[in-house]
Amino acid sequence: MRLFDTHCHFDFDVFSDDFVSHLQLAHEQGVERIMIPSIGPSNWDKLLAMSAEHAGIYTALGMHPYFLSGDSFFCFADLKKQVDAHINHLQAIGECGLDAMVDVDHEIQRQVFNAQIALASDHQLPLILHSRKTHNEVLQLLKKHKFSFGGVLHGFSGSYQQAMQFVELGFYIGVGGVITYPRAQKTRKTVFDLPLENIVLETDAPDMPLMGYQGKPNHPAMLVHILSCLANLREMDEQTIAQITWENANQAFKICE
Ligand SMILES: [Zn+2]
Numbered sequence: 001m002r003l004f005d006t007h008c009h010f011d012f013d014v015f016s017d018d019f020v021s022h023l024q025l026a027h028e029q030g031v032e033r034i035m036i037p038s039i040g041p042s043n044w045d046k047l048l049a050m051s052a053e054h055a056g057i058y059t060a061l062g063m064h065p066y067f068l069s070g071d072s073f074f075c076f077a078d079l080k081k082q083v084d085a086h087i088n089h090l091q092a093i094g095e096c097g098l099d100a101m102v103d104v105d106h107e108i109q110r111q112v113f114n115a116q117i118a119l120a121s122d123h124q125l126p127l128i129l130h131s132r133k134t135h136n137e138v139l140q141l142l143k144k145h146k147f148s149f150g151g152v153l154h155g156f157s158g159s160y161q162q163a164m165q166f167v168e169l170g171f172y173i174g175v176g177g178v179i180t181y182p183r184a185q186k187t188r189k190t191v192f193d194l195p196l197e198n199i200v201l202e203t204d205a206p207d208m209p210l211m212g213y214q215g216k217p218n219h220p221a222m223l224v225h226i227l228s229c230l231a232n233l234r235e236m237d238e239q240t241i242a243q244i245t246w247e248n249a250n251q252a253f254k255i256c257e
Pocket residue numbers: 007009037095204
């Protein structure tokens with residue numbers, strides 16, 4: 001069984017002391033590939049180094065809406081330079097998008113997201129999308145750019161209709177620990193209804209602890225629990241889901257199997 005954690009902040013400080021043991025644990029559980037999305041200029045170099053050093057670690061460069069500030073738009077020129085310089089060593093632009101729940105000026109979020117959609121288009125790269133209470137606006141901006149290189153809508157929660165609008169634009173839906181919480185009824189129902197061909201798995205580690213593991217940092221080996229929760233929810237066997245989501249993830253990031 002091979003699994004792909006399509007969203008893991010494996011570069012965060014919480015892993016710095018025991019990164020190697022977490023990576024080994026993930027491998028033992030079948031998590032062979034891990035995508036580490038970027039949050040901004042502070043971790044671009046680290047991610048490029050990590051993906052160069054470890055087989056099965058992939059990266060995306062981008063600017064996360066949560067970490068933007070007044071001068072972020074000026075950092076965009078640096079992002080462009082980094083992407084040009086490392087185009088053969090990255091799989092996507094992101095994570096990027098909009099977040100209505102953070103205290104960051106919405107206009108700045110919009111400008112920086114717009115610029116990243118255009119950058120991904122220019123380089124024919126997929127996007128790793130972050131969208132919290134902003135699905136309609138994110139969809140609208142993607143359509144305005146006629147964005148056609150797909151990617152992943154990460155950490156999905158929402159309705160079937162919303163998910164399918166992203167699928168129609170070529171995106172896979174990132175399913176994570178949310179589905180382990182019975183109270184997340186709407187998202188569980190969506191994930192039950194969505195075609196498996198449109199789903200990828202993610203931990204969003206160290207965030208998004210699974211039910212029963214609150215208060216502890218999440219880590220990529222936990223992907224097997226998300227897989228088994230999804231298998232239960234859909235009344236399917238884990239092997240089949242693992243195989244299909246593995247193929248989907250590789251396709252989303254245009255990685256050979
Ligand atoms: Zn993230």
